[in-house]
Amino acid sequence: MSYASPQLPLEADALAMADAFASGSSDPVKALEEMLARVAEVDDVFISLCSARAFREAHSSAARWKAGQPASALDGVPIAWKDMFDVAGSPTTAGAAVRRDITPALLDANVVGLLARAGMVSVGKTNLSEFAYSGLGLNPHFGTPHNPVGFDQPRIPGGSSSGSAVAVAAGIVPIAMGTDTAGSIRIPAAFNGVVGFRSSCRRYSREGVFPLAHTLDSVGPLTRSVRDALAIDDILCGRTKSTSLIPRGLAGQRFWVDPSVLDDPRVEPAVRDNLLNCLSVLKTHGAQIDLRPSPAFQATLHLIEQQGWLGAPEAFALHQPLLDSEAAARLDPRVRRRLESARTFPASQLVNLYSARDRLQQQIADELDGAFLITPSVSHVAPPLAPLEADDELFVRTNLATLRLTMPGSLLDLPGVSLPSGCDALGLPTGMLISAPAGEDFRLLRAALAVEAALRQP
Template identity: 40%
Template sequence: MLPDILTTRHLLRTGQTHPQAEIERAINAAQSASCQHVFLHRMFGEARAVASTPDIREKPLAGLAVSVKDLFDVAGQTTSAGSVALRDAPPAERDSVAIDRLRRAGAAFIGRTNMVEFAFSGVGINPHFGTPANACASDVPRIPGGSSSGAAISVATGAAFVGLGSDTGGSIRIPAALNGIVGFKNTARLVPTDGALPLSTTLDTVCALTRSVQDAIFVHELLAQRCVTRSPAPLSAYRLGVPSTLMLDGLDPTVSRAWQRTLTTLRKAGARIDELALSEINELQQIQATGGFSAAESYAWHHHLLERKSQVYDPRVAARIQRGATMSACDYIELQGARNRWIKRMDAAMQGFDAFLSPTVPMVAPPIADVAPGPERDDAFFRVNALLLRNTSVINMLDGCAVSLPCHAPDELPVGLMVWAGAMDDDPVLNIALQIEHLLQKQ
């Protein structure tokens, strides 16, 4: 198991390692075969310079490696969002808010990571720059999950302690689940999105992938500039719900086995877990029938660029963006109202529970070859994409928060457990996830 930030900071304080050594370990990992197609732009020189700064170890991130999803502005660099359509865009004039906050905390940015073009898919395929292979699969190359694909692989392989990314429908939690790491999607309003290229201005969330839940808390505090309220309450003090509607449908055998085993472990430890229908989840399909926020809001950003450069877009991405062209202003306003009313119904149905548990995704990572670029595989691609986004996107529409943490056995492909709740319940979700992680690691 790779050491996390808090463990490494202790080693730094006690003189058992130093920032330069940690950066060299990260760079070695970034140059390994496991990181093929992970970095679109390497920043090794800058990272080494930060790690060599006097007193860097006194800063929160202590010069440790952080990777940057390619949709965040870094001063002097072009933000291409995993696309060749923006290859000739001017460099950013200033850092995005997230980059600025991490930089001031002592982050050593090791490189810009590959991603799904314009963040519009949960699979992780990129036809322009190649697709990073799943970090945990040894049989065949498997998908990394998306859209924060390279960010996840950078963390899972040891090339970064933190993968800065975004989550609009699951783009942090899906790759976290498929690569056996931790992904925290905070309530969207807690971290500014300024300087991040948008997919959906309504749903976009700036957040990160990490090696542990305690690191997720640590990084969230830096990004949100707030302190998470820690609770000493035992797991048995919380009432946890398991929604049976949709989120448990069609689990593949590995996910089903890990899910049932995890619930048994939690119940034996005293967790109070009750199943409920939460049938309001089924309303989302009708609410989003006209295309949803991502289609409308991405089309508003892309339509001029599509007029000039549609031929260089990933056809699968372009097709999803183009759905927004047919949504009327009336449709969009009605979508906003329908979402707000749905959130109120969900909040009422969720009363009495502190958080909810679900599989993050219903499947393990399929082979890249099954969904690789090509019209003959489009049906398979869109089927897999819909399954990967099915559970996670519920939380984005809810304006909620969620942690995905590993719950698989060592001989299984990675499976994620999602702990989630509504808006601004981030602290209970994180406290519960921290206890679950500790319990599962003892197994």
């Protein structure tokens, strides 16, 4: 069974907005005003807005465009920030009630400052799972943003970058930044039908970004197109000459798909069928599809299932002072239990995970040998919200199931791009995840641009 693709039109992305600024058919101030009007129409997407700063930046950008001297290809484009990033003048809550009244940040996070100098307009801080520690996106302190494509009933946005994904999917901003430790960009991208790019851990600066697990944390954009993610990458990597955004052909490009991943009964039929349809399209465009087992990916899945999640003891170590204080009572009980579960994590097990991670990173790079790994982003579509709010056990099971296919990429530090692959019978988006070995971010983005172009063709 095949389903329609939820691909957002390129006319709605950030670069198209900048083209309108260049032609004079729009301007950054007008775009900001329209964006703020849309914010009022949705609940729980933003934790805070920085409207005064945004208008100041928008007016400066408008003057640059009028003078024909934009600071970058994305000058004047509104951008939202997951509330893990320091934005000067705003508190960084990390989605936690215990941080509501924290002193506002004095300085922008490094990536915030870089994009501000490129002329982008910072509009506010988006909602998230508390401390970014869930793949579902529920937050009892600041509310849970509803998935904008869940028309039959309220559905989860995915997490932890919930507000960032919804802000893009709902047409509020064309770009929002997120963080990803176990799937927190790729999962909400898939559930909301947008593009999500998890960068290699060291590609972008994490200075001024609230941590979760130092070994695994990464940052990246949620966007309406791959070309927007490439434009962000240009700026953050200091490429003074913008990357060509004309997609290359797929002829001869190799993609590796492990059939046992797709045949797993935990993968919903629509997720599997839509990915297979996408592979068929890529094949007609000359791509080489290798359907064979990936021992490294399977070994990583098994390692996580048997030895536990490396991020758990790292997150506990970070938050132990809070957990040992009276303020722990103010945490989301589900997040608190998950953090506490790693209190007795054996040191020998942690050392073994670090060692296995290094070995498997090299193994998967050798296995792929220039190919890209393709898996579903998530095994299922966005589940209904109400049952997860009511049932703690269901929440735990669903969270683990949701994170299952993104956790290996995080452990192996695989940069990954989640692309919309289609919808199920209810119109709920499914996602396809394209991954590459650590450090091959630019090659991955160029390949994802070509894949997206092929999937967009009638």
